[in-house]
Amino acid sequence: MLLRSLDPFAVARGYDIPDAVTIGDTVLSRSDLIGAATSVAERIARADRVAILAEPTPTTIIAIIGCLIAGVTVVPVPPDSGTDELAHILRDSGAQAWLGPAPDGTDLPVVPVRLHARSWHTYPEPDPADIAFVLYTSGTTGPPKGVLLSRRAIAAGLDALAEAWAWTRKDVLVHGLPLFHVHGLILGVLGPLRVGSPLVHTVKPTPQAYSQARGSMYFGVPTVWSRIADDVDACAALRPARVLVSGSAPLPIPVFERLAELTGHAPVERYGMSETMITLSARVDGERRAGWVGLPVTGVETRLRDEVGNDVPHDGESIGALQVRGPMLFDGYLGLPEETAKCWTDDGWFDTGDVAAIGPDGFHRIVGRASTDLIKSGGYRVGAVEVETALLGHPAVAEAAVVGVPDDDLGQRIVAYVVLAAAVDEQDLIDHVARVASVHKRPREVRVVTELPRNAMGKVQKKRLGG
Template sequence: MTPVTGDRSVISSVSGVLLRSLNPAAVAAGDDLPDALTIAGETLSRSDLLGAATSVAERVAGAERVAVLARPTVTTVLAVTGALLAGVSVVPVPPDSGAAELRHILNDSGAQAWLGDAPEGSELPRIPVRKHARSWHRYAEPDPAGIAFVLYTSGTTGAPKGVLLSRGAIAAGLDALAEAWDWTRKDTLVHGLPLFHVHGLILGLLGPLRVGSRVIHTGKPTPEAYAAAGGTLYFGVPTVWSRIAEDEEAARKLAEARLLVSGSAPLPVPVFRKLHELTGHAPVERYGMSETMITLSTRADGERRPGWVGLPVRGVETRLLDENGAEVPRDGESIGSLQVRGPMLGDGYLNRPDATAESWLADGWFATGDVAVIDADGFHRIVGRESVDLIKSGGYRVGAGEVETALLGHPEVAEVAVVGLPDDDLGQRIVAFVVPRGAAPDEAELVAHVATELSNHKRPREIRFVEALPRNAMGKVQKKQLS
C-alpha cells in the first residue's frame, strides 16, 4: 500500500479540531507545553507532538483504516494522533492478542496496514512512524460523522465485535467529562492503563489532548509509579485502586491530587472508604461502555456515594424498563434494564447489523444489557449484567464465550463453562469448569492454550475439573450453580 500525501494548503479549523490542543495556530502563537506527554520515560512537547503526528498524517493520508499495535509508547501515541489528524480510522489492537483474536480483528476490520509497530509474522503492510520527523502542514478538520476508531470489545458470546466511534461522539463525550470533572489545561493526568480501550485510549490520551492538559502514562499502574508522578487527576480501575489502598505510603502521596477517578468495573465499597481515609478524596466513580463511552458520573463539585456512579453527564438521558417495557420507578430500590441516549454513543457494530439492531433502538436509545436502580435525585447504581456471561476482571471486560471457544479447541477438553467468581484483587477472576475427555490434562497447559489464542488477560486464573456441568431440562448450562 502506498500512502497518499494530504492536501498541504488547507488550514485546520480552530473550533472543530478533535485534537484542539494540538492546533497549529496555538503552537505558532507560543502556546506550547514542554512536557505535554510523558510515556515510557519519553517526553514530548506539544509542538513536537504536533510536528511528529503531522508527519505521520502525511504518510497515512488517503488510507481508510489502519491497525495500531497499542503498546504504551510514543510510537502508539503518534500513530493514533497522526491518523486522526489525517481523518483515517484507527483499529487499536491489544499487544497481547493471540493468533485467533488478531486474525479476527484484522480480517473483520479490513485494516489496510499497520501504522507503527507490527507483530512478528504479520503479512499486512507496515507504515513506519518516525518519532523525530517533523511536518507543519495543516489538514482540514474531517467530518465529525467520520469514524475515528473501530474499537473491539468482547461480547458475551462469540468473537469480539468492532464498535464504530465517530469523531463527533468522542468530542461530545470528552467535553461532557471535562465539565463534570472540572478538567482543565491546568491539570496533569496520570494513569497506566492499556491504550486499546475507551478508558486508557480515549479518556486517558485523547482527553488531555483535547483539554490541553499534561498526561503522564506510567507504563504499569503500580502504587509506586502513581505516587511518584505528582499529578492532579488520576485514572484507575478497581484493581489499581485496591493495590494503592493497600500501600499506605503511596496512597497518602495522592492526597495532593485533585481527583481520583475509578471506572471499567465497580469499585468495592471497602476500597472506596479506605482511599477516602488515606487520601482525603472520595473517588469519582463513572459508568460507560465501549459502545457508549461515559454516560454517568459523579461530579467534582457534587456528592460521591460508594457504590453509586452518579448522574447523567451533559447531553445524556437514561431510563429503566421492566421486562414488559414499562418504566421503573426512580425510588432507589426498583431494578430495571438500563437504557441510555446521548451524543457520545457509537454508530453500531462493524459488519454486524443483527447485533446493532439488538442494542441500538428506536429514537436513539441504547440497551446497555446492565440492570440498575435510580433514586429520586437521579443518582444511578449499577446492579449487574442481565446475563452472567460478561466477566469484569482487573478492569477488563471478558466474554465467557470467547474463553470457552478457545478451551474447546484443546483436544483434551470435552465440555467447558467459564464464569467470573469474586476476587478481592481483580474484582472477578476467570474460572473455567472443564469436563476432560479422559484423564484431566495439565492445568497450566490449558491456561497457556487460551493465552496463545486470546489476549493474555483473558486466560483463566483457575481451572476446576468436573465430571459434568449442571444443565436444565433444555440442556442449557446453569452457570449460577458453578461456584
C-alpha cells in the same frame, strides 16, 4: 476540532506545552507531537483504516494522533492478543496496514512511525461524522464486535467529562492503563489532548509509579485502586491531587472508603461502555457515594424498563434494564446491521444490557449484566463465551463453562470448569487460552468436573457454578 489543543497555530502563538505527554522515560512537547504526528499523517493520508498495536509507547500515541490529523480510522489492537483474536480483528476490520510496530508473522504491510520525524503540513479538519476508531468488544456473546466511534461522539463525550470533572489545562492527568479501550485511550489520551492538560502515562499502573507522578487527576481501575489502598505511602503521595477517578468495573466499597480515608479524596466513579463511552459520573462538585456511579453527564438521558417495557420507579431499590441516549453513542457495529438494530429500542434508546437502580435524587447504581457472561477482572471486560471457545479448541477439552468468581484484588477471578476428553495439566489449558485469546482473558483457575449442570434444554446453568 477533535484535537483542538494540537492546533499548530496555537504553538506558533506561544502556547506550546513542553511536557504535553510523558510516557515512561520519554517527554514530548505539544510541538513534538504535532510535528511527528503530521509526518505520520503524510504517509497514511490515502488509507482508510489502519491497525495499531496499542502498546504503551510514544510511538503508539504519535501514530494515533497522526491518524486523527489525516482522518484515517484507527483499529487499536490489544498487544496481548492471541492468534485467533488477532486474525479476527484484522479480518473483520479490513485494516490495510500496520502503523508502527507489528506482531510477528503479519501479512499486512507495515508503515513505520519515526519518533523524531517532523512535518508542518496542515490538513483540513475531517468531517465530524467520520469514524475515528473501531474498538473491539470483549466477545461476550461471540467473536468481538467492532464498535464504530465517530469524531463527533468522542468530542461530545470528552467535553461532557471535562464539565463534570472541572477538567482544565491546569490539570496533569496520570494513569498507566492500556491504550486499546475507552478508559485508557479515549479518556486517558484524547481527553488531555483535547483539554490541553499534560498527560503522564506510567506504562504500568503500580502504586509506586502513581505516587511518583505528582499529578492532579488520576485514572485507575478497581484493581489499581485496591493495590494503592493497601499502600499507605502511595496514598499519602496522592493527597495533593485534585481528583481520583475509578472506572471499568465496580469499585468495592471497602476500597472506596479506605481511599477516602488515606488520600483525603472520595473517588469519582463513572459508568460507560465501548458503545456509549461515559454516560454517568459523580461530579467533582457534588456527592461521591460508594457503590453508585452518579448522574447522567451533559447531554445524556437515562431510563429503566422492566421485562415488559414499563417504567421502573426511581426509588433506589427497584431495578430494571438501563437504557440511554446521548451525543456520545456509537454509530453501530462494523458490518453487523442486525446486531446493531437489536441494541436499540423502537423509540431510539440504546439498551446497555446492564441492570441498574436510580434513586430519587437521580443517582445511578449498576447492579450487573442482564446476562451472566460478562466478567470484569482487573479492569478488563472479558466475555466468558470467548474463553470457552478458546478452551474448546484444545484437544483435551470436551466441554467448558467459564464464570467470574468474586476476588478481593481483581474484582472477579476467571474460573473455568472443564470436562476432559484426555488427561492434561491445568496450566497447559491456562497457557492455551493466553495464546489464542489474550493473556488477560486466561482463567486464573481450572476446575475439572465430570459433567456440567444443564437444564432440560441442554443449556449450562452457570448459577450452579462458582464460589
